Amino acid sequence: MTEASVVNSTFTIEHDYAIGPTRLFEAWADPDTKARWFAGAAADHHELDFKVGGLEITRGRTGEGELLTFASRYHDIVVGERIVYSSTLSVREAPVTVSLTTVQFQPQGDHTTLTLTEHAVYLDGHEQPKWREHGTRHHLATLEAELTAPLRQI
Template sequence: MTEVGERAPGGVLHDTFTVGLRLSASAGEVFRAFADPDVRRRWFKLPGSTMSDEHAFRVGGGASARSAFPNRHAPQERLKYESRYLDIAPDRRIVYVYEAHVDDVLRWTSLVTVELHPQADGTELSWTEQVAFVTPTGDGNDDLRHLRGGTRLRLNGLAAALKPTPTTSR
């Protein structure tokens, strides 16, 4: 039996991790940040200079995003993200799967469960990801650190997108 974070026979590296985030917004506002395309675009981004993004927030729907990522010491990378929603419980839970491709090569696929727990002063968000690196880089340890760090950055973006925008007076 393969332990979490170890490479299974055939070269696939598996891992499971959870990232928690305390938000001052209500569970409804956090859920809307996933569902509303305009709010989602403020925090869900692929790295790179150009990005196309399509999003259908419904069970069976999903997202498709593409970007070109300039690399200082190597050729530009083409990034592609494809997801499909499996379960959506308004203001409580979102479960989806996604694929990450680099230069048309499937690098990893994940099952993500986002849980929203209302608190008196906001929402506790729990993001659990079960990932299979099918084309890891080297031993895959850098891939794991990259995905965990990228998830934390994405959630920081979510927190920023939920903050009220200042209004200008005339």
Template sequence: MSTPTTHASFSLERRLNAPPSRVFRAFSEHASKKKWFAGPPEWNQGESSLDFRVGGRETDVGGPVGGFVSTMHAVYHDIVENERIIYTYEMLLDGERMSVSLSTLELEPDGDGTLLTLTEQGAFFTGTAARDAAQVEGRKEGTNGLLDALKAYVEGS
């Protein structure tokens, strides 16, 4: 095998002071999602689309000014309003596929708020096991950052 594959999974939780319906809308409405699902402020935003339905697709492209281009293509496989979203996505760096993942997002009522659990199972292939391991840690860190941005958005809306 010329390019090694690293399989990894992780789960992240957030307790959000917002009802599941508000959290679900933050994922399902493009205008809402763009307010929290983004790269750092210094990044250029490229193509962005969201067709939120079973079989629908999402694309998000961006990257630092003068730097690399990160592309995410997702397909939605299962959606239960206010409860669950299951999707697959691939990540490309400068047009080269770096990973393919299956993500499950679960929303459970928690008093007046929501317990969000995100589980990701991925195949990472960047050329070496060491680079794949770094990519897995980077993905987890980036996903944590996005969930922090989601929390700020839904609790501030």
């Protein structure tokens, strides 16, 4: 049995993108684009209702076959400027991480600085802050690759 524990942590990541804030923001708002860079091919399910009060749900499996669910609710959206959402990562429907995230888009000439700040509570040792920060950095790099990839054929 896992011993009950709580770890609180906050991290901030800045990432520069060689595009304007409108296109960068759209990569968070468009369900197909978000599924490619955030959920990835390993996800079994991804849905996005990008509006205040809307939900985003991503489901997949661990290497051991356990169900993972990442569910987010959007609390504040200012088009091209910021997104605020809360999330729960669950394993077999038991919450292991609960977080509040703010994403800001700051135009810098012909590019954009994205600043992501996450405040989280990690429950019972299932996840560690450094793992979450590493995963978030990976997502932001995948987003950059998505935005610089050759245009997709429809």
